Amino acid sequence: MIQLSRNYSLPEREEEIIPIKVIGIGGAGSNALDRMVLDGLDKGDLIAANTDVQSLASSVAASKVQLGRGVTRGLGTGGDPQLGLDAATEAGDELRTACGEARLIFLCTGLGGGTGSGAAPVVAELARETGALVITFATMPFAFEGKRRAAQAQEALLELQKISSAVICFENDLMGDIVAPKAGIHQAFAAADVTISQSVRSIISLIQRPGLIRIGFDDLLAALRNSNSRCLFGYGESDSDNRPHDALTQALKNPLMDRGRMLSDATSVLVQVAGGPGMTLSEVEILMQELNRHISDDTQILFGTVVDGRMGNRLSVTIISSLAADGAVVSKPVFERPSAAPVPSPQAGPETKRSPAPELESQPAVEADTAPEAEPSPSPDEPGKFVPEAESAEPPPLVRPLQMIEATLNQPELADETPSEETDSIGDIAEVPEPAAMPQIVEQVREPEPQQPRVILPRKKTTPLKEPKPAENSVAKQEVLQFESVTRGRFEKSEPTIVEGQDLDVPTFLRKNVRVK
């Protein structure tokens, strides 16, 4: 019987609760905060920061910071980022106090306007200085808001990407897709807020919920590793009979997901499945199987699962990933790897993590500015390996083949992820020839573009090993294979009958996990 035992849930570890703050900057930011309050975000302190006093007064956030008392005197910035920047600088002390002891700070802002574009980078900087990790949710303006705003937004976004640990960028234009054409414009704006609120909430619970297969900060950062990129985010929840399917469908429907099409290009995808005590392994399997159809075989899946009594009957799935934009300035990886290294320790002592993170932070920013090309970054990683051929390759034309080969490159890495005993046994059966051949190709190819984040994967991979239940993961995967190969019996070669996401050719008792013997 594969059903997860009901009393399996790990005891909640209170000391793991990380102090979290959510700062909304500008009008869009406070709108997003309001939405989070409506949605019942209870785990973080909400701070609204705005130049416009009126808007600030109407915000429901617990604490409020008025930006630019002297500069704007309670009015807005009139769309001038410089004014926003000055205002935020002026309120520096207040902001610093507001950030306080938080270890994780979410910034929500709408870029394009004065306060958002101008103040957000300053606030992000301040937040970093307090030693917290900063995840920025930025909304890009609608195309119809004009090129000037778009340019301001773009500039601010670049700035934020240098400063924040991760930037999740929402494009308002995409939000339009989920809103009916006839709906009012406020609904389109609200759609962005809802999505941001969902993301913040799910990321918070993602990090804070003690999981059977835990997802930590490191995994999150790995998934968001490509900066200057398009972030894929999806969250779905369902309590129907067919909840794995429904939740996944809903998650893929998220405008940032592009119905899962983009997922196939992602290098790594973070998936967390959360459910009440009644969640079964087979449900998780069904969900992952279905998700796998959207993901290429070489994608690294950072999988986590959580049993949370409060979920009751519901099952939720959170998918986070990012795609590198072509020719992206990749500054994050350099920072990320070191930040990942201390992660195993936070479980024991959170403080250790804080100190390395910020100082490394400054490094990548500089590097990214000065040299996005191939040469400089090899050294931080593994100098001996990368330097020799670095200059011979010219990155741009190589990008495509590289990505393809890198995709295959992930294969051995994935094997690394599973515990070594596991790898051995699997290797015996099938994968022996591959690893032998692969590394050579891999090494040649790696050199030209070492700043690509994926190179760092092997290191990162060590952290999941520390997770409480790595075996669970691999067991689940093997089970899937078995199911796939035996269960359709007579209908093996016929067109599958898929209704409501279930393959009806598979015997009902197997799908429902009813024991018949």
Added chain:
Amino acid sequence: MASSDLMVGLEIGTSKICVVVGEGRPDGTIKILGVGQAPSRGVRKGEIVDFETAMKCVHEAVVDAETKSDVMIRSVYVGVAGAHIQSFNNRGSVSLPEDRDEIDEQDIEDVKTNAREVSIPSQNAFLHSIIQHYHVDGQDGVLNPVGMLGERLEADFHIIHGVRTRIQNTIRCVKELPLDVEDVVFTALAAAQVVLTPHQKSLGALVIDIGGGTTDYILYVDGAVKQSGVLGVGGDHITNDISMGLRIPMTRAEKLKVEEGAVTLGNCLPGETVQLKDDSGFAGKEIERETLNTIIHLRLRETFELLKRKLEEEPFINYIGEGIFITGGCSHLKGIDHLAEEVFELPARVAHAQTMSGLTSAFENPQFSAAIGLIKYAQAVQVDRRPTGGIRRIFGKIFSGMR
């Protein structure tokens, strides 16, 4: 006997191919002259997957029917099923020209054409468009508007469509024999013609035809078809489940299902077993009856639940006054009606063709409902050319591009 009165229904099922030869009587009844059948091969889930083999089987069945009924079969009505068949309701409307206010036959045709002007997937073809009700100038529930005065004629149609090539495959399979295809009929629609009386149709009834490869359903409310469709699950799936759950070969599983299978749970003594004899008569495996029934029960319950959810997408299931009629090969399973009652919360019964004369004993078998229904349908279509008052609501077929 005029040849036009001879009607042949051919159902290419997943487990058997069935040919029913019938003769229309002047009083509107039908006499069954003979039934030919052959085990079906090359058909999965109601669709032909092996053309050559399926053709041979059809030929066998036709020859069998010819021998038994002592007639020469030239043309047939063919039943089609398959999960590709879908349906929806649509309303068409036409305005009468200024200078005329009496509705005539042409307007009826026009309104039907109008109702069909909806987008179905490009690879699909219309199979049926069945009139539900007419509305004349907002007056609801008009059964036959010809001759009525009005300015605006509207009509609700139930439109059934399916993938063109798959339907054509079935047609071609028959034409190569060679036999003429008079018409192609959705099997559930055919089955409903003989399972339900007009009275039951007007009270509201659901017909579920659980065959070998598919479960076809059709829902009548107020005497009109409101919902219909196909679920690609049938008796084969039960057999497959048994075969895999008990680890026995398919043929054995099929036999076990037919001979011992039941749907009800908790009806067996604890530890009650079924002896599985192998071909040579030696006692083989012992199988716990409850296990067998559990497998069948789970599959059928799921099928009914899926069906229920599908039906609940529209409100019509709430208007069923008469109940559920289960037919098709799988309705032989003991207790299936109770399960349906439990799932749908409606009275359910196993039903077979009612309104036939002739070799009744042979045909009071739910397996033949659809094939016999084809004949009834054929008769209805022929009679319908001169409508006999609202009973039969099938006004010919939309067949464009298929023949």
